[in-house]
Amino acid sequence: MATKHHAHSHKHEKVDAEDALRNAGLKVTKPRLAILDLLASEHGPFTPDEIHVRVTQSKAAGACDLVTIYRCLAKFEGLSLINRCDFGDGTVRYELGGKDHHHHHIICRLCKRVDSLPDCPVEDKSIKLPKTGFRNVSHRLEFFGICPDCYAD
Amino acid sequence: MATKHHAHSHKHEKVDAEDALRNAGLKVTKPRLAILDLLASEHGPFTPDEIHVRVTQSKAAGACDLVTIYRCLAKFEGLSLINRCDFGDGTVRYELGGKDHHHHHIICRLCKRVDSLPDCPVEDKSIKLPKTGFRNVSHRLEFFGICPDCYAD
DNA sequence: GCTTAATTGCAACTCGTTTGCAACATCGGC
DNA sequence: GCCGATGTTGCAAACGAGTTGCAATTAAGC
Ligand SMILES: [Mn+2]
Ligand SMILES: [Mn+2]
Ligand SMILES: [Zn+2]
Ligand SMILES: [Zn+2]
Numbered sequence: 001m002a003t004k005h006h007a008h009s010h011k012h013e014k015v016d017a018e019d020a021l022r023n024a025g026l027k028v029t030k031p032r033l034a035i036l037d038l039l040a041s042e043h044g045p046f047t048p049d050e051i052h053v054r055v056t057q058s059k060a061a062g063a064c065d066l067v068t069i070y071r072c073l074a075k076f077e078g079l080s081l082i083n084r085c086d087f088g089d090g091t092v093r094y095e096l097g098g099k100d101h102h103h104h105h106i107i108c109r110l111c112k113r114v115d116s117l118p119d120c121p122v123e124d125k126s127i128k129l130p131k132t133g134f135r136n137v138s139h140r141l142e143f144f145g146i147c148p149d150c151y152a153d
Numbered sequence: 154m155a156t157k158h159h160a161h162s163h164k165h166e167k168v169d170a171e172d173a174l175r176n177a178g179l180k181v182t183k184p185r186l187a188i189l190d191l192l193a194s195e196h197g198p199f200t201p202d203e204i205h206v207r208v209t210q211s212k213a214a215g216a217c218d219l220v221t222i223y224r225c226l227a228k229f230e231g232l233s234l235i236n237r238c239d240f241g242d243g244t245v246r247y248e249l250g251g252k253d254h255h256h257h258h259i260i261c262r263l264c265k266r267v268d269s270l271p272d273c274p275v276e277d278k279s280i281k282l283p284k285t286g287f288r289n290v291s292h293r294l295e296f297f298g299i300c301p302d303c304y305a306d
Numbered sequence: 307g308c309t310t311a312a313t314t315g316c317a318a319c320t321c322g323t324t325t326g327c328a329a330c331a332t333c334g335g336c
Numbered sequence: 337g338c339c340g341a342t343g344t345t346g347c348a349a350a351c352g353a354g355t356t357g358c359a360a361t362t363a364a365g366c
Contacts, residue, residue: 027312027363048353065315070354072313088239088293090323091353106285115285121275132259132268134298140241141275141294145287180332180343201322218346223323225344243354244322307366314361324351331344336337 016040024079031055031064032072036081036096043116045085045093045105048073087114087142108147117143169193177232184208184217185225189234189249196269198238198246198258201226240267240295261300270296 017036021028034055039046046054048069056063073094076082083097087107093114095101104117122139170189174181187208192199199207201222209216226247229235236250240260246267248254257270275292 029313029363031314067316067355068314086239086241106287106290108287109289115287117285132270132296132298133301134259134261134268134296135304136262137259137296137298139294139296141292143285143287143290143292145285145290148286151288182332182344184345220324220347221345309366310364312361312363314359316358316360318356320353320355322351322353324349326349327347329345329347332342334339334341336339 020081024081026075026079030062031068034058034064035069035072035076039082039094039096043095045083045095045114047091047093049091051094085142086140104141104143106143106145108150109144110146110150113147113149115147173234177234179228179232183215184221187211187217188222188225188229192235192247192249196248198236198248198267200244200246202244204247238295239293257294257296259296259298261303262297263299263303266300266302268300 017033017040018028020036021032026032035051038051038054038058044050048066051073052064052066052069055069073082077084077094080098081096082094083101085093085095085105087093087105089112102120102123104120106115106117107113120141122141170186170193171181173189174185179185188204191204191207191211197203201219204226205217205219205222208222226235230237230247233251234249235247236254238246238248238258240246240258242265255273255276257273259268259270260266273294275294
């Protein structure tokens with residue numbers, strides 16, 4: 001259930017991103033491919049600024065404006081191509097996402113390192129949510145602590 | 154375990170807030186009392202702006218600057234007198250807090266109403282946190298949904 | 307190729323929050 | 337009660353992530 005190949009393409013790494021854009025009804029542009037390629041190659045999550053720096057430095061796409069990064073990310077998020085993470089530190093972060101990529105993170109309070117937690121404890125253990133009368137309930141859950149590297153003092 | 158009375162005070166409603174400030178080593182000022190009184194009388198949580206409006210309108214304390222609200226809230230939070238809530242909507246909120254006031258919220262995506270959930274499912278059910286090697290782990294958990302009032306269409 | 311609609315760059319803007327600094331109020335000591 | 341040291345406040349200016357208007361550019365369909 002992956003890796004569909006275009007008959008005439010020689011750039012295999014980009015086929016997935018191109019397909020994703022075409023399927024979403026978006027035009028295939030250099031900045032968009034570069035963003036999707038970055039997020040596919042590193043889990044992140046990355047801030048728009050970090051994405052901008054990396055995309056601009058990458059040979060693939062020449063420099064592009066930060067505004068373009070913001071606008072692409074907004075589009076991608078609206079189409080559920082990526083997930084937005086908010087760790088409450090004044091900037092947002094993005095990682096590749098979609099339906100079945102729901103997961104959570106643990107962030108080191110000192111070095112800010114972000115680890116992804118593979119399982120969602122809310123879904124897994126069917127935590128008893130107090131009956132609130134709310135419908136269509138989703139959740140946001142993040143953990144904070146001191147990572148092994150940082151408590152080696 | 155509450156309601157210590159100052160021998161000479163006639164303003165009984167303010168004794169708690171005054172004690173809290175004195176115990177924290179902070180000077181007792183009108184804006185600080187007004188903020189603590191507000192948070193003691195309504196659960197909130199409130200944005201700094203909302204606090205500013207209510208404090209300024211309250212007869213108790215004359216107008217004070219928004220900057221003062223921010224500075225008081227920062228001090229209070231540092232001393233764990235209040236808790237900061239971040240619902241990811243571009244502004245922060247505060248409610249009375251401290252050690253044993255840990256709880257979570259469910260926010261309506263439409264009308265933005267905030268309900269407090271009395272129990273913490275993470276602590277209650279000792280959710281098996283994947284062994285991350287992190288120490289001193291805390292968490293942030295919020296729920297989002299459509300409240301009963303809003304899905305009456 | 308040509309047309310049209312989407313995308314981009316640039317500059318200006320928004321808005322929550324922070325900071326510098328001088329005026330001021332609180333508190334402990336007298 | 338007054339006084340001085342220290343903490344607190346108001347005002348204005350700055351900050352920074354994110355947004356918006358608009359003209360120039362480019363991808364996509366024919
Ligand atoms: Mn992740
Ligand atoms: Mn609450
Ligand atoms: Zn989850
Ligand atoms: Zn909890």
